[in-house]
Amino acid sequence: MKQIAIYGKGGIGKSTISANIAAAFAEKGLNTWYIGCDPKADGSMTLLGGRKIGTFLERLRSSTDTTEPAYVLGFKGVKCIETGGPIAGVGCAGRGIIVAVQELYKRYFNDDIDVIIYDVPGDVVCGGFAAPLREKFANEVYIVTSGEYLSLYAANNIARGLENLKVNLGGLVCNSRDIKNEERIVDKFAEMIGSGMIGFIPRNPIVRECENRGMTVIEGFPNSTQANAYRRLAESILKNDTLVVPKPVDPEEIRVLLRENE
Amino acid sequence: MSDVLHPRPSPIIAAMYTLRDLDADVIVMHGPPGCGFTASRLLEEAGVTVITTGMQENDLIFGAENRLVEVLKRVDLEFSPRIVGVVGTCASMIIGENLEAAIKKAGIRSIVLPIDIHACSGPNTVGAIKVLEVAMSKGIIPREEFERQKEMLMRATALERERGMTSKPYLKPHRGVTKLKVARMILDALSQSKNVAVVLNAKKETAYRFADVMRAVEYARRRIGGSAVYVANVDPNIGLPRIRRYSADILRDLKDEGITIDFFSGGLDEYPVAGEKAAKYLEDKSIDLRIICGLPHAIPDLKKEDILVTDQPRELRNFIDSGFAYAVGEISTHSMLMGARGIVHSELGDTIRELVDGINK
Numbered sequence: 001m002k003q004i005a006i007y008g009k010g011g012i013g014k015s016t017i018s019a020n021i022a023a024a025f026a027e028k029g030l031n032t033w034y035i036g037c038d039p040k041a042d043g044s045m046t047l048l049g050g051r052k053i054g055t056f057l058e059r060l061r062s063s064t065d066t067t068e069p070a071y072v073l074g075f076k077g078v079k080c081i082e083t084g085g086p087i088a089g090v091g092c093a094g095r096g097i098i099v100a101v102q103e104l105y106k107r108y109f110n111d112d113i114d115v116i117i118y119d120v121p122g123d124v125v126c127g128g129f130a131a132p133l134r135e136k137f138a139n140e141v142y143i144v145t146s147g148e149y150l151s152l153y154a155a156n157n158i159a160r161g162l163e164n165l166k167v168n169l170g171g172l173v174c175n176s177r178d179i180k181n182e183e184r185i186v187d188k189f190a191e192m193i194g195s196g197m198i199g200f201i202p203r204n205p206i207v208r209e210c211e212n213r214g215m216t217v218i219e220g221f222p223n224s225t226q227a228n229a230y231r232r233l234a235e236s237i238l239k240n241d242t243l244v245v246p247k248p249v250d251p252e253e254i255r256v257l258l259r260e261n262e
Numbered sequence: 263m264s265d266v267l268h269p270r271p272s273p274i275i276a277a278m279y280t281l282r283d284l285d286a287d288v289i290v291m292h293g294p295p296g297c298g299f300t301a302s303r304l305l306e307e308a309g310v311t312v313i314t315t316g317m318q319e320n321d322l323i324f325g326a327e328n329r330l331v332e333v334l335k336r337v338d339l340e341f342s343p344r345i346v347g348v349v350g351t352c353a354s355m356i357i358g359e360n361l362e363a364a365i366k367k368a369g370i371r372s373i374v375l376p377i378d379i380h381a382c383s384g385p386n387t388v389g390a391i392k393v394l395e396v397a398m399s400k401g402i403i404p405r406e407e408f409e410r411q412k413e414m415l416m417r418a419t420a421l422e423r424e425r426g427m428t429s430k431p432y433l434k435p436h437r438g439v440t441k442l443k444v445a446r447m448i449l450d451a452l453s454q455s456k457n458v459a460v461v462l463n464a465k466k467e468t469a470y471r472f473a474d475v476m477r478a479v480e481y482a483r484r485r486i487g488g489s490a491v492y493v494a495n496v497d498p499n500i501g502l503p504r505i506r507r508y509s510a511d512i513l514r515d516l517k518d519e520g521i522t523i524d525f526f527s528g529g530l531d532e533y534p535v536a537g538e539k540a541a542k543y544l545e546d547k548s549i550d551l552r553i554i555c556g557l558p559h560a561i562p563d564l565k566k567e568d569i570l571v572t573d574q575p576r577e578l579r580n581f582i583d584s585g586f587a588y589a590v591g592e593i594s595t596h597s598m599l600m601g602a603r604g605i606v607h608s609e610l611g612d613t614i615r616e617l618v619d620g621i622n623k
Contacts, residue, residue, distance in 0.1 A: 090325030092357035
């Protein structure tokens with residue numbers, strides 16, 4: 001079973017990438033679970049025709065019935081879960097992720113599963129947000145970034161978290177923002193932290209169009225070059241056996257890298 | 263503080279006790295059901311109603327503001343309290359529960375003091391200071407009293423670090439030497455017409471029991487001779503109303519036994535500084551034997567031949583290991599004093615009385 005967690009700066013496109021690779025795995029016939037960990041519970045919408053599903057934590061809160069399935073079936077049988085959590089300003093989303101991930105593992109995960117994808121909110125800011133990284137849960141992590149300073153800065157911070165927790169990084173995914181020399185920047189940065197760039201996703205307006213229609217690109221434009229980019233990424237992740245605990249760099253080195261590639 | 267390994271009171275518990283001293287009628291613990299359990303039972307013995315919001319895992323995730331609002335409304339309905347303290351716990355404060363907001367939403371008639379405190383906030387006195395700060399902001403105590411109390415609490419923390427239970431990384435509990443040995447020393451001194459000083463340097467309600475040593479020494483002195491000097495931090499004009507009542511109760515009971523305090527070293531909340539005053543007062547009194555009851559380590563010039571009477575087994579260990587061979591334990595003093603309104607018999611006091619009665623037989 002491959003258990004992967006997708007991290008990256010907020011708004012960088014983690015959910016889009018997670019949903020599209022989940023769709024790519026599912027169309028290959030793999031038993032795939034998509035676990036959206038954002039309390040907003042909006043990551044799975046493109047796998048579910050734009051539908052927002054009830055959250056796992058809400059179900060835990062209101063019912064003790066453990067026989068009903070935890071997931072909602074999405075595109076090509078992807079098993080979708082949104083962990084959910086508190087509304088803004090109350091409670092503890094991190095605690096919510098810990099409880100949800102533990103419960104899922106205990107009650108629902110088994111050896112029949114091929115891939116579990118954790119779509120994790122933003123940065124690794126507390127122990128709760130880092131829960132999917134812990135032993136037994138994710139065994140490899142992918143960081144989504146662009147060639148912009150702040151997303152590389154966040155990626156470096158996540159690398160720091162992985163180093164602390166001694167968790168393997170599978171590689172960086174460049175979700176392009178059409179920055180000059182972007183592929184080279186991300187590739188070089190990946191090398192700087194001891195890892196590699198595992199995929200490059202070009203910027204394409206059909207991504208937004210599909211999101212507006214409540215579907216992944218793989219579902220909406222299955223024959224497009226964009227869909228193929230996601231499929232290539234999914235394939236690389238499946239085959240990837242280069243896993244290393246990253247070594248974060250001094251953020252100043254990121255600035256130097258960016259200046260050299262202006 | 264970080265290298266102290268043995269258990270010690272938390273700011274949450276100190277906050278609860280300070281609320282009691284402010285005569286709060288109800289304390290609402292906003293947290294899991296067991297938080298502050300032992301202290302809650304004791305405080306209920308003293309007449310304070312302690313309520314828990316009983317937070318569960320789901321409340322950690324989703325927040326428990328509604329639970330607190332509902333509990334406050336029920337408290338208002340069932341107890342019609344004048345003052346209510348809402349005390350935070352580790353669970354509620356670490357997830358950022360907004361006590362003030364919940365109190366506003368509950369809209370009850372009582373004065374409600376929100377105490378944002380948890381056990382990771384530092385020394386226990388931090389909790390007490392927080393309560394006093396909130397009480398001042400609500401007009402329950404004047405600024406001068408707040409400043410005085412804060413100063414005392416900070417002195418208490420410093421004293422504990424310097425010479426008390428947080429001065430060593432680990433203290434294994436000790437029950438102290440036998441009362442018989444120490445009682446004989448006292449009676450020997452009196453029978454040889456020596457001058458004995460009894461210093462009460464106690465903290466709040468524990469004075470109800472330590473004051474009994476004065477009664478016992480006076481009982482013995484009248485029967486077998488000798489002289490005695492009595493020094494005590496029971497000034498009835500200092501402290502929060504509840505603490506002043508304790509002093510008044512003790513003075514009343516001492517008066518009933520014909521005992522007059524020779525020197526008032528301060529109020530019952532002034533033990534960190536009252537010890538110094540007591541020692542200074544005794545300096546030129548040619549005392550042959552000193553019996554120091556309550557928190558003896560607050561006396562700056564403790565001598566190895568002093569008799570030290572205290573209640574905490576770790577405090578006793580601290581004394582014994584420091585070479586004070588006459589450290590006596592009045593174990594479980596605190597728990598037996600909740601709700602007390604007069605002096606309670608001590609084991610050392612009773613031992614003295616028994617020996618005296620034996621001599622007289």
